[in-house]
Amino acid sequence: MTRRPKIKDIAERLGVSPATVSRALADTGLVAEPTLSRIREAASALNYRPNVSARNLRTRRSMAVLLVVRDIGNPFYLDVVKGVEAAARAAGYAVLMGNAENDPERETEYFDMLRDGHADGMILMTGSLPSTPDFRRHLSPDLPVVVALEMIEGVGFPHVQIDNEAAARQAVEHLVGLGHRRIAHVCGPVPEEMSVRRREGYRAAMQAAGLPIPEGYEQRGDYLLQSGRDACRRLLALPEPPTAIFLANDEMAFGAIHELRRMGRDVPGDVSVVGFDDLYLSEAFFPPLTTVAQPRAEIGRRAMGMLLDMLSGGPAPHDPVILPTTLKVRGTTAAPKIS
Amino acid sequence: MTRRPKIKDIAERLGVSPATVSRALADTGLVAEPTLSRIREAASALNYRPNVSARNLRTRRSMAVLLVVRDIGNPFYLDVVKGVEAAARAAGYAVLMGNAENDPERETEYFDMLRDGHADGMILMTGSLPSTPDFRRHLSPDLPVVVALEMIEGVGFPHVQIDNEAAARQAVEHLVGLGHRRIAHVCGPVPEEMSVRRREGYRAAMQAAGLPIPEGYEQRGDYLLQSGRDACRRLLALPEPPTAIFLANDEMAFGAIHELRRMGRDVPGDVSVVGFDDLYLSEAFFPPLTTVAQPRAEIGRRAMGMLLDMLSGGPAPHDPVILPTTLKVRGTTAAPKIS
DNA sequence: ATGAAAGCGCTAACAC
């Protein structure tokens, strides 16, 4: 036997029909005992494996899902991907990797992959959708798509996410609670929804505490290390520099801490720093970073769970699933010096 | 039109044969101009996309590759995955995610996925293979499999990797060059090949420098943060504690630095630390970590490139591809205090 | 409980 065995081979060997072999191997419970065992043994002996293309063609399903992230190289996604993978695996689905790189054209391609049968469903972790009319025309809210981490408004896909605004607010309240009054914020690339929400949380907390947001206290970043550094430098150059900085993600927070240190400031002695995301190893930094943790693996699992429900004919949930965040108070925040 | 269009629909609409449509859409250059354009336009108007299951069944290829890592949650793989994804994408291949979790059974499943047509080839980044006789029996060296990062001996798969021993040796030589004589090592989970090689590099460098390796100077770790901490504590409890520690990866190095700081030791003032891998953000630590960088994205690209060559009928390269590493001298290493 | 037959949608021989 040099050729890969197919169902027909087993069937002929055993003098049964291909249909029976298929039924036996699929555990349908429709095949009676003497035959069942013989088929299983023969399949095992021949080291038979069903051809997935043939099966997919026939069943019109691929038993695969497509996971599309903004940047596969960003550690931020590690746990989410892990959660998705685990849930998919448990349900017998394979996971295809999608890397959008913030490129609308690529995103379109992933939607195409969905349509052409590469995958049965898609989990989208990009903050936006291509805006070409051609794309919009073919967009339907009952595509098997779940949006996770990010928000995409106006297309009716189910979401699983956190309350970014409330979480940011909590982070700033922590600083306020420590006695800080001069608190600055470095936001992400507004007007992206996530960046806006985190900034809104900052503003809400400041207002609730009756604190002003002086000119220059809101700096714009892009979630990368260098932008944290740059924003920090600008903040320290202010006539009244802040005693605390809340940055919209951990990576920028590391950049800021670096810059502070380079300029001879102690963290948290001179300036407190709070991040957002609780990256892998954020706790291992020195000092360990105070930050907002989101349940990333759980987000991945839930997103996959929702997708699986939709794929098995369930209705697309209309309300977004909001998962709780945790403020991790660690070593980069302290009371301000008496001034 | 409510149903998904198929080739036949286009063919009938245009009064040509399905074969012609297929050829036109596949850019075979076999269809002449009046027809060609009409077909393209019709396909575009109908928003036609070929069904991949049908195509895969017919062509006996899936145009997908399987990427299997030890732990998808480990940041170590980020750039490798990115490199693989980029190369695969450029060649028109999709990437399926495999997460072995050090479980031989799972690994077997991924080999099965290869056989059953889920993917045309596989990139393996696990250090070992299942050892069950059943698995070994069906193992052939001309499976389209490339091993990256790790080494798997005795099965004849092509490899792309770094010279772990030479790289480790270089790291230790750096410490020797700074004047250190009491240099300890925290290795990975020996007897895994990678851990062994890095340890051999340490030993070779010590021997070449005429330095002894006192009892207890070789500690065993498991590449995780906590084991770096623990090993460090044991090293400091030695009668003659080391002035420098070379750890087999960055994560353990962070653990060690943490522990050193907790015990009031300055890095690099009291103890120098060198890691291995140059993790994402290792440079952002304080002090920035001195470590060995390997060209991870390039490893991914090359592995994928080799796999593509094999898939297009090229011979499996017999000699492993060895990519160069770089010692990144940063802030955690300095000359020892005069003692 | 099993078999016969059809067909999923595509591409590749082979004709013309």
Added chain:
DNA sequence: GTGTTAGCGCTTTCAT
């Protein structure tokens, strides 16, 4: 340059 035909390997009516 285009059409005809067959068939990839499987699952699923429908019949018995």
